[in-house]
Amino acid sequence: MKSILEAPFVRELVRTISAMYAQGWDERNGGNISILLDDAEVAPYLDLNTVLRRIPIGFKEPSLAGKLFIVTGTGKYFRNVELDPAANLGIFRIASDGETAELLWGYTDGGKFTSELPAHLMSHAARLSVDPGNRVVMHCHPDNLLAMTYVHDLDERAFTRTLWQMETECIVVFPEGVNVLPWMLCGTNEIGEATAEKMKTARLVVWAQHGIYSAGADLDETFGLIETAEKAAKIYMMTSHLPIRQTLTDADLHQMEERFGVKARAGYLD
Ligand code: 13P
Ligand code: ZN
Secondary structure (H helix, E strand, O other), X not given: OOOHHHOHHHHHHHHHHHHHHHHOOOOOOOOEEEEEEOHHHHOOOOOOOOOOEEEEOOOOOHHHOOOEEEEEEOOOOHHHHHHOHHHHEEEEEEOOOOOEEEEEEEOXXXXXXXXXXXXXXXXXXXXXHHOOOOOEEEEEOOHHHXXXXXXXXXXXXXXXXXXXXXXXXXXXXXXXXXEEEOOOOOOOHHHHHHHHHHHOOOOEEEEOXXXXXXXXXXXXXXXXXXHHHHHHXXXXXXXXXXXXXXXXXXXXXXXHHHHHOOOOOOOOOO
16 A cells, blocks of 8 residues: 555645645644545555544534545644644544544544534535535635734625725636625534535635635635635735725726636626
């Protein structure tokens, strides 16, 4: 059997986690990632029938029964993942009961999956219901998006329009806009359910005064969504206290829609 540390999905995850840390999005243990894996991509590296531990997940997600995930561990520092992937990451299958994680690899120091597992798995289920290609859910604490939730209206249309206006390509990268949740207690099934509901209509969900969730087909897409929204939020935080002389107009944004073949969320442009 090949070493799992050489598996492309482990290498790419570790590389992405280090990049997120370098961006400053993941102080201490902030942030978490989950990736839906195919049995076929894991089988060359791992005996899929040897369960190391059974861990209750604290909720039921029958639609994910039998599915494999690699997920960051709770309390783990993104800064350290590249030094010891096996202690900081875990691979588990959701058992047929839909409420138990069957650990196949990782969490070697006795740890377990992120405290945000409800938001991750419920978001996977929600995204898969609208896009069968969805594989990745990512959460982190980017400075400027977080700052923006203190000073900007949390209305989703208003928040989205501001981001679209801050950088020309935003509307191409996230034409469906961003959804926003008011502050809620993190790590709970309630915030998981609320996040998943928001994930049905957008791949980006802002958690006010906390951070952001992103979902997509792969790590590049999920990382790129956050990177682009965070860049826009940065421009907002750099300019919003200054006298604004010009901005992108709705007519400009309509031109972008036409040029790039995207459709802005209905009702978001005048
Ligand atoms: P975990 O360490 O449990 O992944 O939590 C980090 C976090 O960002 C909580 O929202
Ligand atoms: Zn967080």
